[in-house]
Amino acid sequence: xxxxxxxxxxxxxxxxxxxxxxxxxxxxxxxxxxxxxxxxxxxxxxxxxxxxxxxxxxxxxxxxxxxxxxxxxxxxxxxxxxxxxxxxxxxxxxxxxxxxxxxxxxxxxxxxxxxxxxxxxxxxxxxxxxxxxxxxxxxxxxxxxxxxxxxxxxxxxxxxxxxxxxxxxxxxxxxxxxxxxxxxxxxxxxxxxxxxxxxxxxxxxxxxxxxxxxxxxxxxxxxxxxxxxxxxxxxxxx
Numbered sequence: 001x002x003x004x005x006x007x008x009x010x011x012x013x014x015x016x017x018x019x020x021x022x023x024x025x026x027x028x029x030x031x032x033x034x035x036x037x038x039x040x041x042x043x044x045x046x047x048x049x050x051x052x053x054x055x056x057x058x059x060x061x062x063x064x065x066x067x068x069x070x071x072x073x074x075x076x077x078x079x080x081x082x083x084x085x086x087x088x089x090x091x092x093x094x095x096x097x098x099x100x101x102x103x104x105x106x107x108x109x110x111x112x113x114x115x116x117x118x119x120x121x122x123x124x125x126x127x128x129x130x131x132x133x134x135x136x137x138x139x140x141x142x143x144x145x146x147x148x149x150x151x152x153x154x155x156x157x158x159x160x161x162x163x164x165x166x167x168x169x170x171x172x173x174x175x176x177x178x179x180x181x182x183x184x185x186x187x188x189x190x191x192x193x194x195x196x197x198x199x200x201x202x203x204x205x206x207x208x209x210x211x212x213x214x215x216x217x218x219x220x221x222x223x224x225x226x227x228x229x230x231x232x233x234x235x236x237x238x
Contacts, residue, residue: 010174011121013080016060019169020083023061027214029169030063032202033117035220036145036229037063039200040116043143043233047072047111055110057100057132058118062088073112078103101127108137115144119179126187133191133236142193142234145200149178153228166214181226188234195234199226 022028059077077093085095098104101124113132122128154175161168181197188195201223209216
């Protein structure tokens, strides 16, 4: 696999074209993302009405799709990366190419918005939060996960993960974009979404199996600490 060389540019969207073959590869570099997507899907309720829409912002290769396929939604995926959208479409997602800070979707079009591993990649957090809240209908649900703006998170998600064989590619994250839960809760509140958060982490046994075999999946489970990785569940009240 060839990755863009030269000076390291963190959070470079072009990396995802280089990594296009990794989305669904057993034991690949997106194995953790698959576990996080499965955990996020557990927050998504069954559709409450016919024709309900789930908008998956930053959908990548469609990792959420198999976990929500039987919940009754039309699954729309928005992403900047055409190669990722092609894979999402192959897994039943309706692809829309677009920027999270300027979503090409109507106000209130979504019953559920998923923003998985998104906010630690956007340079204009306020705009991205405003957009995911804008497309939610009143009473709609926002589910998300992201990386916390802490020294521990920077150590584990960047310093350690980028040196782990088979782990995150160098430069995938820019730690300056990591988001403290307090900031995200406040931004969501400005747009009428009441957000609750809880920590999540990879299961120890699953991580150990992956380290040994490089083929195992990594289950992601709730934890008491939000210091590294956390997920959120919000309802739009106005």
